[in-house]
Amino acid sequence: GLGTDIDINKAIHWFSQAEKLGNTNAAYQLGKIAFENNDIENAIKHFQYAAQGNISNAWFNLAKIHSNESYAHYDIAKAQLCYSNALNLYITDYKQNPNDYIAYRLGDMYLKGLGTDMNINQAIYWFSEAEKFENANAAYQLGYIYHSEKYGLQNNELASNYFRKALSAYLIRFNNNQTDSELALRIGTFYQYGLGIERDIEKALLWYKKAVELGNIKAQQKIEETNTQQQITVLNLASIAAHMGKIINTETIAAAKQKYTSDSKQLRDEKIQKIQLGHAVSDNPISYDC
Template structure:
C-alpha cells in the first residue's frame, strides 16, 4: 500500500526537468517562447491527470488513500516557473514583447491552471471561463476547445451541445489535435445530438492521427476501433488487419487504450493474431502502468491465477492492481477488491471493509455487488443475533 500511495505524488521525468531547464533556466523570459509553452502544456497534462485521479479517490472517500500527499520538489519549482512566465506574458507592459497568438495561448493555459487549481492558484471556474473566452476570441484553438468542454458538461453556463460542437469545430479547424479527435468522433457516431457525418468525421480523425505524438496518441484507438468488424459504423468497411496495425502504432506511441486492445487481441487470438498469453501480459502491464483501468483489472486477474513461465502468482500484487482500478471508479475492480478483502487475499480479511467496497461497486452499477451487500448484511446480522441470544442464555 505504501508504494501505491507514493505513486500518487506528482513525480516527473528527467526529460521534463531537462526541458524546463532549457526553456526557463538557460534563457530570458522572452526567449524560447515555443519551448516554454511546450513545457507548460506537458506540466498541465500531468497535473490535470493527477487531479482527476485524486477526485475519484476523495469522491469515494477511500480510507486506504491519504489526501496529504507530498508534492515532488522539482514539480514545485517548475510550477512556480510556469506561473511566473504566464503572468509575465498575460499582464502588464511586457505583453508587447510577445505576438498576440502567444498572449492568447498563455491566457488559455492560465485558464487551465485556474480551472484545476494548480501553480499555486485557487480553483476558480469563472476565471477559467473568462480566460478561455478571451483566448477563443483571439482565435486560440486551446481556449475554444476548453470552452467546448465547459458547454458540453454545463460547467459554468447552461449545458449546450450546440455551442460545444461549435467550439470543438472551431478548435479543430485551427488544428488542435484534441479538438480534431473529439469533433471527428462526434460526427462519426452522431454524439451530442449532432447530425451524423461519417465522411467529415473520418477526415478530422485521420488528421488527428497524423498529428499524434507521445503526449497525445489517443486518436489511434478511435480510428482503429471503427475499422473493427463489430464497429457498428455502417459507412466504414471493416478491416481487422488494418485495425490491428493502427492499434500497434498507437501502442508504441504510448496510447494505453491501444496497448490494452493489443493485449486482448493476443489473449483471445483476435484481429488475426495468434494467441500468446506472454504478449498479452506484456501489453496489459504496459497499459496498466499508464493508468488504464481495464488493463489494471486484467493484470490483477493474471497475478491472482498465475501463468506458468509467464507470471508468478502474487496475491499482494493482485489486490494492489485491482485497488488501483477500483479507486478510479471501475465497478468490476471494486467488486474484485471487495472479494479479495472478504476472503483475505492479498490483504487482511475484514468483512466491514469488504462490505464498503461491495457497496461502492453496487453504486457504480454492479448488480452482483448489490446481491453481495444483501448477503453479507443478512449473514452479519444473523451472527449478531446469535451472539446476543447466546449471551442472554448464559449463566
C-alpha cells in the same frame, strides 16, 4: 495552473474572449469544460463552433453526445457523420504530427466501426503505430485482438508478448501514481485471467482490493466474481476427481474381467464382486478405490 493557481472561472473568461475573436481552439476548450460539467447544450454549441475550425476532437465529442441516449440528443446517423469527419481529420492530423494519442484513437475507431466500417486490419495497423510510442493501452488492445477468437487471428505468442508489455507499463505507471483506481482494476484482470502471465487469483484479489480502497465500485464486483470463480473451480475439481474415481474403478473392473477369463465362472464372478465392493484384486492390501 501554469504560473498561477488553477482558476476555472478565469479560464472560462479568457477562453470566451478568445472565442469571440474567432479562436476555435478556445471554443473547443469551453466545450470540454461544459461537457465535464454535464452542461450538454453549451458543450454542443462550443463544439459545433470548434468543428468549423476542423478540430478533430470537437467532431469526436459531438459524435459521443449524439450516440448516447442519456444526453437527450441521440441521433445515430448524425453521430456516425461526426465520427466520420473526426476520423478523416485524425488521419490528416497524424500525417502532420505522428503521436500515440491519435494513432490509438484511430485504432479504436476502426475496431469499433465508429464513422467507418469495422476493419480489424486497420485497427491493428493504428494500434501498432501507437505501440511504437510505447502506448500501453495499444499494447493491451493488440494482445486482446490476438487472444480473442472473435477476429479469427488467434496467436497466443503475440497475445502474450503484447499483454506483458502492457502489464509492465501499467505497473510502472501505477508506481508513479498510486491513486489510480482504474489502473489497479485493470492490473487485477491480468492476474485473474492470466493475460501474458501465469494466472494468480491471490494477486488479482490484492489488486482488486487496492482498487476498492481507492474508491472503485467496479472492483468490488470483480472481487465477488473472482471469489465465485474460485468456488466453482473447487467444485469442478471435486467433481472431476469423483468422476475419475468412477472411471478408474470401471477400468479396473474391466481389467479384472480380462485377467481372469481362464478362471471358472464362479471364481471370476466372485472376484469381480469383490472389486466392486472395493476389495483388492489379490490378497495384497492394495485398494483400487479412489
